[in-house]
Each structure stands twice: as structure tokens, then as C-alpha cells.
Amino acid sequence: MVREIKVKTAVMTRIGRHDEAYATLAADAAVRALADVDPVAIEAVFLASFAPRELCGLADPARTVMDAIASRAPSLRAPIRGPFKTGGEAMFHALEHMREESGDVLLVGCEKMTHLDAGTAAGLLAPRVSDPVEERHGATLPALAALATIAYARIHGVPSRAFDEVAVKNHTHAAKNPLAHFQRAVTAQEVQASPLVADPLRRHHCAPMSDGAAACVLSRDGGAVRIRGWGAGLDAPRFAERARPETFRAARVASSAAFAMAERTARDVDVVEIHDAFAPFELMNLESMGFFDAGEAWRALARGELSPGGYLAVNPSGGMKARGHPIGVCGLTSVYEVVAQLTGIAGARQHAGAGVALIQSAGGVAPDCYVFILEAAA
């Protein structure tokens, strides 16, 4: 019988502004993840980083990161793969690798963005998030997110105040997370008073640009959390060609595969860490993955059911919106949060009795998506 894959260790840095170099930040996380692991047992390293070449000018980010890790963990001699553009993509490939191989795997995610202003970053990231034709038309990530939001709100009759409440909720969660980028709550009035980015999206509806790193070791030999299922899904890379821009097909496909593999359904899940780079995406993703009917998630939010202690703890870390958004790292920051929740060490943001968790990791407006089901090991 194939032994199940577990998360042996999971760490993350504080999310926010960091002065350290990119490779130093990545190595800090990696070395901490290896603290109680024999580096010789690591068979492969997977790097998650969305745009290190564009944002940091790194010609060979994988080599740079591996050299930095090896200088502090010289017995680590595994090959490095990547960079994968999201933590979820890196973890998916690591898990597929582990189907065939027996050794442990180290996942490292790192991003540095705060040295750039928002407009410059939007320009540098546009080729990574948009189809070339759509980029030529000025399709920045917030612009595409705004069009998806308008479609969702109009088709399902979701009031705009629901999007404000997502931001309010996630800031409230982040205020209880000592590693979060934002450590204070915001009001709906503050959200509405923040500047427009691409209407109807305002600054407080959008995840910040953040620096940060995270790492974890996956193993068949020990770990408090097991990975029961995973799946991947795709959507049209050109946004305009999506038949239903108000929903995320990739999330539906990926979650269906992950639930089937785990032999679970959405009703079994206690905690989710999902893609909320733009506040409306949290609601759209919950519905796309089957947690609520289309256009209904905001009602549960309004009843306060989407926080720890409620029906479903949604982004208890604060999510990308408020925990912070070092883009390519986010799937791995979710692993850290879910492990904390499933092992009961999440402190003030703990969802009591958390036994099953879902992680969703997607890039941009989700042309691809990865979903994982994790459970506390017996």
C-alpha cells in the first residue's frame, strides 16, 4: 500500500515589506523548514515565484535560490525545479513527483514586490497575467478582475456592499495573525472611501503588493497533516473567450478532482484558504467550488458564518487581501495556515474542531487553479 503524503513542516516569514535580498528571504524560509528534517532525505526542491525575473531582475531565480539555501544547508544536494508561478502549481507538481518517488520534497516560495509602485508593478506583471492580445489593449490584472466582478454582480444580483464586507472580514482575521501584512481592522466606510483602482474595485478590495517567503517539507515519513486529495483545472487563457466570466471554471474542475480523490465533499470541509486577490473572488470561488449556490455566498458572509467559529472558516489567515499577497508564495502560506488550523495552534484565529481543510491556489483571474484537501493525521 502506498503510504500517504503528509506535511512534515510548514513555515512562513512575516508578510509585508522586507529589506533582505530575494534569495536571502527564500533561504530563510527554506532553512527553517529543514530545521527538524535531514536535508539528505530531500529528493527534490520546488520553487514557487510568480515573476522574479520581471520584479527583481533575476536571470536564473531557481539557481540563485538553490545557491543561497545550499550555503546554509550544505548537505542538501537535491535538484531544484521551477519557478512555478504559484505555490499551488509547485505543490501539485511536487505531489505528482511523489507518486513515483519515495523521498521527501522541499517546497520554497518567495516574492519581492514592495520596492515597486503599483502602476509599475501592474505593467511588469501584465504580460504574466494577460494574453498578449489582451495585454496590448491595457488588460491589467485589476482591470480583468473588475470585468469579472461586474459580470458576477450583475448576473447574480450580488450587492456591492458584499465585496466591502469580504475586505472587512479578512482584515479582522489578519488582525489576529501576527505574520499578516495588515494588522488592523477596516470598516466598510474605509473600504468605500479608498481610491478606485478599476471600478468597481477600490484599493481595499485588492490584495496589497507584499514581500514574503514560505516553505514546507512533504514526506511519507511523519507529519501531523496528511494531503488526501488534489486536483488541477484550466480555463480559457484569453479572458474575453470565457463563456461565463462570472464564474471560475478552473476552480470547479480542480475542486471536483480534489474532492473525488479525497472522497470528501464541500460539506465535510471546516476551513478554506482560497484565492481572494480581489475581494469578490472569494465569493466567486466559494460558489465555483460548490460551497454555496451561485450568488448566495454573500448571504452567509452577511450572517457572519464565514469566520472562525462559524459555518465555514474562510481565509482565517486574512487571505491574500489582508494577510498579504507575495503572489507566487500564496499557496504555501495557505499550507502554513491550514497546518496551524488542523493542529490547533492557530491561536486567536483558531477554528475550533477543524478537521478537514481546503486550499485553493490560482494565479491572475484563474486561467489555472490547484486545489488540495488536507486533514489532521490520525
Add this chain to the structure above:
Amino acid sequence: MRGKFVREAVLVFVTTVRVNPSGVPYRLGLAIARSGRTRLLCRVEGAVRESGRDRVWLEECHGIVVARPLRGR
């Protein structure tokens, strides 16, 4: 300047992109051709109501599809 005529369409969604590399806001929209088969991202120029039912002409200028109100043509 008039570009190459593409087709008549309905402008279903429009956003004004305020944060962008140029620093100058512009409008971006999603248009569906009358046939219903072709969906295009486009820059939006001229007065549209943003109701989801604006009838527009789509013209291609230097590789950019531009939507302009039908009544203004």
C-alpha cells in the same frame, strides 16, 4: 482617425482602469458581436451608458479593437 471596420457588437461590461502604467485612466470593455459567437476585449471611446446593452461599432486601429457608440458613427 477611423480604423478598419470590424463589426457591430453589444458592449456588455465596462471598467475604467485608473491604476495603470501610463497613469492616465482608460476604459476597457467586453463586447459580444451581434452573431453572439465572438467575444472581444476592447478599449471604449465615446459616451456609452455602461448598461450592458450599449450597441457599438468595433474598429481595429493599430492592432487595438476600439468600441465606439453606434449612434455616433
